[in-house]
Amino acid sequence: MAHADQVLADLARERGRDLTAYAFLFTGEPAAAQDLVQDALAKVFGRMRTGFAPDVAEAYVRRTIATLYVDGYRRRR
Numbered sequence: 578m579a580h581a582d583q584v585l586a587d588l589a590r591e592r593g594r595d596l597t598a599y600a601f602l603f604t605g606e607p608a609a610a611q612d613l614v615q616d617a618l619a620k621v622f623g624r625m626r627t628g629f630a631p632d633v634a635e636a637y638v639r640r641t642i643a644t645l646y647v648d649g650y651r652r653r654r
Contacts, residue, residue, distance in 0.1 A: 584634050585622045592635055599639060603646040617641040 600610035621637045
């Protein structure tokens with residue numbers, strides 16, 4: 578398994594609930610929060626050219642969750 582794949586698996590397993598709780602603060606709906614986390618993980622790890630540490634990966638995912646939510650909110654308005 579590649580380093581990026583291992584970081585993704587570890588992040589999803591160990592911090593997935595916390596990331597979903599963070600996304601829930603934006604969406605207010607559990608299903609929407611899970612979708613937002615999945616979109617953020619796909620965006621961050623889909624573009625990753627080089628691996629980085631799990632704590633840095635989590636920071637990127639959290640920032641991406643916020644950005645995706647704000648972008649979606651702006652499109653809906």
